[in-house]
Amino acid sequence: MATHTLDKKTVKSLKQDAFDHPDLYAVDSLLTAEHKLIRSSIRDFVKREISPYIEDWAQRAHFPYEIVKKFGDIGAFGPTIPLEYGGGGLDYISYGLIMQEVERGDSGMRSTASVQGSLVMYPIYKFGSEAQRKKYLPKLGSGEWLGCFGLTEPDHGSNPGGMVTNFKDMGDHYLLNGAKMWISNSPKADVAVVWAKNEEGRIHGLIVERGMPGFSTPETHGKWSLRASATGELVFDNVKVPKENLLPGKSGLGAPMMCLDSARYGIAWGALGAAMDCYDSARRYALERIQFGKPIGSFQLIQKKLAEMLTEITKAQLLNWRLGTLMNEGKATTAQISLAKRNNIEIALDIAREARQIHGGMGITGEYPIMRHMANLESVLTYEGTHDIHLLILGKEITGIQAFV
Numbered sequence: 001m002a003t004h005t006l007d008k009k010t011v012k013s014l015k016q017d018a019f020d021h022p023d024l025y026a027v028d029s030l031l032t033a034e035h036k037l038i039r040s041s042i043r044d045f046v047k048r049e050i051s052p053y054i055e056d057w058a059q060r061a062h063f064p065y066e067i068v069k070k071f072g073d074i075g076a077f078g079p080t081i082p083l084e085y086g087g088g089g090l091d092y093i094s095y096g097l098i099m100q101e102v103e104r105g106d107s108g109m110r111s112t113a114s115v116q117g118s119l120v121m122y123p124i125y126k127f128g129s130e131a132q133r134k135k136y137l138p139k140l141g142s143g144e145w146l147g148c149f150g151l152t153e154p155d156h157g158s159n160p161g162g163m164v165t166n167f168k169d170m171g172d173h174y175l176l177n178g179a180k181m182w183i184s185n186s187p188k189a190d191v192a193v194v195w196a197k198n199e200e201g202r203i204h205g206l207i208v209e210r211g212m213p214g215f216s217t218p219e220t221h222g223k224w225s226l227r228a229s230a231t232g233e234l235v236f237d238n239v240k241v242p243k244e245n246l247l248p249g250k251s252g253l254g255a256p257m258m259c260l261d262s263a264r265y266g267i268a269w270g271a272l273g274a275a276m277d278c279y280d281s282a283r284r285y286a287l288e289r290i291q292f293g294k295p296i297g298s299f300q301l302i303q304k305k306l307a308e309m310l311t312e313i314t315k316a317q318l319l320n321w322r323l324g325t326l327m328n329e330g331k332a333t334t335a336q337i338s339l340a341k342r343n344n345i346e347i348a349l350d351i352a353r354e355a356r357q358i359h360g361g362m363g364i365t366g367e368y369p370i371m372r373h374m375a376n377l378e379s380v381l382t383y384e385g386t387h388d389i390h391l392l393i394l395g396k397e398i399t400g401i402q403a404f405v
């Protein structure tokens with residue numbers, strides 16, 4: 001089915017995306033010229049390649065596979081991975097800004113990019129052999145291949161350490177059995193980084209390739225959220241995995257958790273992008289929509305909503321910038337990342353709900369991005385550690401007491 005037909009609705013959408021970010025506290029002055037250049041090039045890409053089509057893709061639950069190559073071309077995959085391995089060789093603020101701009105377009109599009117960069121390229125770069133890095137990273141970075149990350153199982157979501165997916169050493173290969181659920185990109189992925197237990201119960205990462213006999217990726221249908229992102233299962237039925245596909249650099253739950261730190265950091269920026277888009281749309285609507293003979297933006301209750309949105313956006317901008325500098329210095333902690341992910345998704349959802357009210361009845365339609373962002377953010381609130389799991393990570397940081405079990 002055609003995805004780039006310039007019908008009347010599309011032309012209207014093209015005109016509508018006049019987004020510009022708010023910057024009440026001059027956070028831009030903390031960015032380098034390179035950061036701003038990267039942000040504006042990704043923003044232009046989103047306005048051109050995502051905004052005109054996203055409503056249609058989401059309504060049809062269509063994952064636009066051709067976006068993968070385009071993301072590769074603009075450097076949205078693995079921005080912090082060194083250039084020699086097909087990454088962008090950029091810093092963490094640049095990575096954050098890319099996620100912010102892509103999620104400003106749509107959380108599902110950001111999912112595609114952050115899974116590929118932080119959950120597939122990152123573990124191969126960090127824990128992979130030199131041969132694995134050379135084989136997979138350039139193809140993933142360029143978007144020639146799409147990857148996915150299999151940690152969650154049907155009976156082990158918040159508690160991935162309880163996973164039952166396992167592999168046995170068969171001498172010249174490993175035999176992999178089990179299933180993963182809720183896996184972003186899985187139905188279209190060429191490679192999967194899969195976390196499974198060996199015979200001693202130790203967690204390891206394995207690279208599983210599409211086409212290996214016994215490996216299938218059924219799609220999950222009927223989502224009301226992230227509808228333009230492909231989500232599915234990973235099923236392993238006696239899959240023979242070559243021994244050279246085991247990630248040799250790190251084992252234990254800490255390995256996937258390190259990947260999650262990187263992805264959760266990107267989500268903190270991404271959620272801010274969705275919040276900014278809702279605010280931008282609400283501010284424009286408030287100035288254009290006339291009721292009782294005046295723009296609704298002249299009423300105090302509407303101004304209160306907008307002022308509170310901008311307050312939370314400004315706090316989140318400062319939080320992200322500071323977290324980005326800590327990431328650049330290699331000093332960011334899991335608790336700091338949890339705080340930012342948790343805070344920014346919560347404020348983004350609150351802002352989406354307030355923006356929906358400002359748009360009145362129009363707020364429930366696909367003419368505006370609000371309901372799509374709101375529904376998407378419900379997934380973002382749950383994946384990469386639920387809202388409450390991040391609260392418990394902070395609780396452990398404060399008290400030193402682990403309250404998960």
Ligand code: TGC
Pocket residue numbers: 110111112114115149151152157158159160161184252253254255257258260261334383384385386389393404
């Ligand atoms: P716990 O006893 O705390 O730790 C077990 C081992 O892991 C180590 N560890 C970490 N290491 C590095 N970085 C981190 N952030 C780490 N967190 C834990 C820890 O040091 C320990 O190592 P060792 O050597 O002592 O054994 O583990 P726990 O089982 O009690 O669980 C902790 C808990 C609940 C916080 C953790 O399991 C958790 O975060 N659960 C949430 C699961 C989750 O986030 N799943 C995400 C799946 S991927 C996904 O959702 C992708 S969506 C992508 C998209 O579309 O954008």
Ligand code: FAD
Pocket residue numbers: 115148149150151152154156157158159181182183184185226231379382383384385386387388389392403404405
């Ligand atoms: P559960 O863990 O069953 O949690 C249900 C509820 O119980 C939550 O409210 C939770 O906070 C609460 N709860 C659980 N444990 C505790 C506790 N100890 N104390 C208090 N409350 C608790 N996973 C991947 O591996 N790869 C992916 O690419 C991926 N993509 C996803 C895409 C989408 C669209 C979605 C929705 C999920 C995706 N996930 C992925 C899975 C995601 O990470 C899990 O859904 C998430 O970790 C929560 O697991 P669960 O859904 O099994 O919920």
